[in-house]
Amino acid sequence: MAGLAASFGSGAMTNTMEDVAENAKAIFIIGSNTTEQHPVFGTRIRQAVLRRGVELVVADPRKIDITEFATLHLRLKPGTDIALLNGLMNIILEKGYEDIEFVANRTENFEDFKANVMQYTPEITAEITGVPVEQLYEAAEILGNTKPAAVLWAMGITQHVVGVQNVRTCANLQMLLGNIGVKGAGVNPLRGQNNVQGACDMGGLPNVYPAYQAVINDEVRQKFEKAWGATLSPKIGLTVTEMMPSILEDKIKALYIMGENPIMTDPDTNHIRHCLDHLEFMVLQEIFPSETAAYADVLLPGVTFAEKSGTFTNTERRVQLVRQAVSPIGGAREDWTITAEIARRVLENGRRGVDAGAQYAGWDYSSPDQITAEVAALAPSYAGISFERLENGDRLHWPVKGSDHPGTPVLHVGQFTRGKGLFAVTQHIPPVELPDKDYPVLLSTGRVLYHWHGGEMSRRAKGLLEVYSQSLIEVNPDDAMKLGINGNRKVRVTSRRGSIEAEAWVTDRVPPGMVYANFHFPEVPANELTIAALDPIAKIPEYK
Template structure:
């Protein structure tokens, strides 16, 4: 997030939520948005193919066809430019590339966008005016925006919209990607990406590599590594022979699970390090029991870049050990001595190599923690990025982005769009939450959401079992008839191994930059069971 979570409750005067079922997937943040709208009069725009909870209190609800985010955002920008609502002073002083972006956007009139997205042109105009005229406007998004074959284009379009209106670098403004899991931000900060070292320092930069080589006494490759989806594909092809999976359950979360299963079976060796015996761990040659959050010390970094201390409350059960201890032991046994005495020692080394964390110490993290960048020990941390239009790269860069259709569209054989997501009561692959009796009482099994019109056409009754199919396979699942989903679209969560929707999603339609799969759009068929 460029800004801080609490700004969504008090400072933002207009909030655009796109591709995020915030009240279910990020309930604390969803509550703050609701409070701002209901108590402070903030204006709310919600763009989502499903009529999510926040849509009920929105000034404008934009129900766009899945996979048409770029067209919708370009349509809003077309209105802002044509009606003179752009912040020309901010653009001139702080950005570059505006003319190329504006040339593309000029073609996306509201009427043209209506034909693509299904959103009425009048609603596009109304949403654009609310966002552009607000004193402070923020855009919140989540994986409904990123999990597409055009996910990077979607995010660039969000950034275009924020810069176009000067909604950067002030309280209540900015771009707020809502992270999908706890400490995802921290994992990325610490180099859990294939092309960077900790602190997003490129592996291709020789000066960066030399600092880490000196600290670690190793020689580092300048070649970026592989993403998760690329790793699974190379395992499938036999180009990767051994794999260690830590705290991940790809046999539920990866697309096209049959393909993923074949990839894992093709390995000579698979080790899985986790707190429970997950569906993925059942394929492992060795399972390494890790400690959960309450059983270890360290830090978490949340979605607003806030680094906070985590303290051990209880001992791990049985032979379980903290992840860092397991990794150190593995490295040492593989020939690289790695002998840290504590998480704090690791943190001290990391902050010495990572400028954005340099000013943080365990003592300074007491209480509320600190937001990076925090470059020195007298620095208070950074609540708002890009203040006064000062971007990391110098000037903010507009990106001309054309709308591209999703990789797989409905046809006569598969006439529906399947899209996926989460619900309030279960978390990710259900490894933890489905072991909780209280949560299972609320949502005990998988359901496929079906519009009443589609259900009537197919003779499907609420609660009966139906067959949902794509080109990857079929599953049998309970029907839930609801107007929350539009006609021609069906929706499922991916929490349930018994009806694993990712048996049906595509593994070969990746964003060309981020390599993320297109979980949110694939062609499907629904059948009444006989």
């Protein structure tokens, strides 16, 4: 969110998945295992390559499945994305592939950007990234001469201490090539969960209210105070990765966690356990007992996706209607009803005073469409979104500025949200931890096709477990030979923070000197190994 917001004025996928699949002539995937993490869209990309001859360039340290369809696989060293992108842009400028008119009319800070990129000669870039010079030229030629071209990325770009700068460098590339505001192009971050975009749109970030209206803006704050009848703080709050260490500083004494399993998914699990042990009070709202449930004082049973109605806003800014398919089991309730009842009880019994006459102060919703109506009233980009339009089959990508507005499938047509696009000056910074004599192998973590995140749902699916029943550590054959691994033995992986044991999968998917672990299985908690090193702006951990 933060990187694109700084470069363009809004942080979201600029084009739709259908548009990219149907109209792009070239696709550059960097830091996204698309066919495993977004398999439906991954299938459409494969079809675009096979049916339309789309040129596909993939930059990834691992030989992921999508590379089988790639024109070119740039197997860069982990954590060298900025150097790679700056090196490609150096060649684009050398060859004259840049869109001179777009740069002149729609961007600013080009000269400072150019001076920085000129430092990343092909030879220096190859030395930093491990990508041969000839491959750098081949990639630059494809991207420079094939339009429209779309750039896709996911957590392989963002989960670094330079995650925001990685994103801004991707934005630089597409501005340089004039691939913004046109069909089949754009910058397209693929979100890691079905409603990440929607959660952020609704103010699930510590610095904004719904629709990215800034907490520190007095006019915005007064608007929400009038609507909700409450006095609101002008201070920016904390991200989840800042909350945990704040517990040990006694700055946070209680947590209300909804649908999150930090014991499985936060970095440095042993530290997270210590933080939750120190916490005075915790409420956990979940669909199943999770590893975090052991630390909860109160468990509130929520419902699964099939048991509730409402909306998701997916990775392409499309608001999708969700209809209840089955009735909730036992005492489980829809999340919004639980939260609303807690709020009403706080108002009735607590010391939190509100103006009962304010339009949206009562928390007295009887259905999700009433919440959607409140969103439309307070969030300008959702102003024209209603249950009625969604039920009628309207495909609405925000911003939807009014009830008769068709939505905006392609962002930044003619003008950026911030006016002109801002070229950023970005520099290669190595990962916080690099291999040394004590820890000679680099670890990257992520997901596999058959499981999702902490595995609360996927590990309960018999069919998925039959296909992928245990955690596997990917080890390169050269490293396996040195270690004496035959592929059927367990390995112990140790970092400065902990150790895990799992079966080794000897495969050339990973390069020599690198191992890959997933975090789906509690008996192999990969995040016991990871470091809580954060991007200074977005506060996202360096999982990669």
